[in-house]
Amino acid sequence: xxxxxxxxxxxxxxMGNDKSIKCEQNLGHDTMYWYKQDSKKFLKIMFSYNNKxxxxxxxxxxxxxxxxxxxxxxxxxxxxxxxxxxxxxxxASSRRTSGGARDEQxxxxxxxxxxx
Amino acid sequence: xxxxxxxxxEMSVQEAETVTLSCTYDTSExxxxxxxYKQPPSRQMILVIRQEAYKQQNATENRxxxxxxxxxKSFSLKISDSQLGDAAMYFCAYRTLMxxxxxxxxxxxxxxxx
Numbered sequence: 001x002x003x004x005x006x007x008x009x010x011x012x013x014x015m016g017n018d019k020s021i022k023c024e025q026n027l028g029h030d031t032m033y034w035y036k037q038d039s040k041k042f043l044k045i046m047f048s049y050n051n052k053x054x055x056x057x058x059x060x061x062x063x064x065x066x067x068x069x070x071x072x073x074x075x076x077x078x079x080x081x082x083x084x085x086x087x088x089x090x091x092a093s094s095r096r097t098s099g100g101a102r103d104e105q106x107x108x109x110x111x112x113x114x115x116x
Numbered sequence: 117x118x119x120x121x122x123x124x125x126e127m128s129v130q131e132a133e134t135v136t137l138s139c140t141y142d143t144s145e146x147x148x149x150x151x152x153y154k155q156p157p158s159r160q161m162i163l164v165i166r167q168e169a170y171k172q173q174n175a176t177e178n179r180x181x182x183x184x185x186x187x188x189k190s191f192s193l194k195i196s197d198s199q200l201g202d203a204a205m206y207f208c209a210y211r212t213l214m215x216x217x218x219x220x221x222x223x224x225x226x227x228x229x230x
Contacts, residue, residue: 031216041155041205045217056216088159105218107161 003027004108006091012114013081021076021111023091031055031096032074033105034066037088046089049074050096078113086115118143120210122221129198130229136183137193137224139208145169147213150184150191155223156204164206167191195226203228 004025013019025032033056034046047066048056054066063079078085091108120141129135141150152164167175167184174182179199183192195202208221 033217035218041223043207043218043220043223045219048216050216058217090161092161104163104166110159110161112159 004091004093004106006089006108006111008111009109010112010114012116014116015081015083017081018077018079019081019113020078021089021091021113023074023076023108025072025091025093025106025108027093027095027106029093029095029106030071031094032068032071033092033094034074034076035090035092035107037090037110039087043090047074047076081113081115083115086113088112118145118148118210118212118219120208120219120221122208122224124224125222126225126227128227128229129195129202131198131200133198134194134196135198135226137195137206137208137226139191139193139221141189141191141208141210141221143189143210143212145212149211149213150182151209151211151218152180152182152193153207153209153220154202154204155207156201161207165193198228200228200230202226 007022031050033048037043049068052068065077068074088110090110092105094103094105148169150167154162165177179196181194205223207223209218
């Protein structure tokens, strides 16, 4: 069974469009994340939700809006797509205990977004 | 702000040989966690090994081990008996003790020659 799944895996779209990427985890974790990996493979946190509450919101354009309908899902909606949004977007989840290293973040397979 | 630096953009190793990937980090925290993640061509992020800063003993996982030098803020990954399946991008990452996010280095591409 897939632990963290993302749909779609590939997304090709035109500039100016609005698109969503969905993420689901079946690990019973209460924290979920979105990371962006740019063309140089650099990975950076975008957002994090804990128990459906936004706890991290890095310097991300407000065209990006995460939505967490429940603890198992964290979707990413992007408005007015730009060329620079082309990247691989990773969803991840973890279990929050007392901050121990066993709070391993499990990553989804990534969604490659290409904006033309 | 914490930063993670991987100074080797690319490394090569002969199959069955040993290779060491370097990582340094900057933090004012005394307790934190360090990780090595592997990203093969499939792009799936896979945790290889983790180290708690409050533990002096270096972590090991089968053929993978780390050399953690807290005073020097250095966290290198040693891969012994390299296999073709080890070829991937390797990322060093940092997380504060109570923090949520991982801070990643720029990555090192490891090529394994047969």
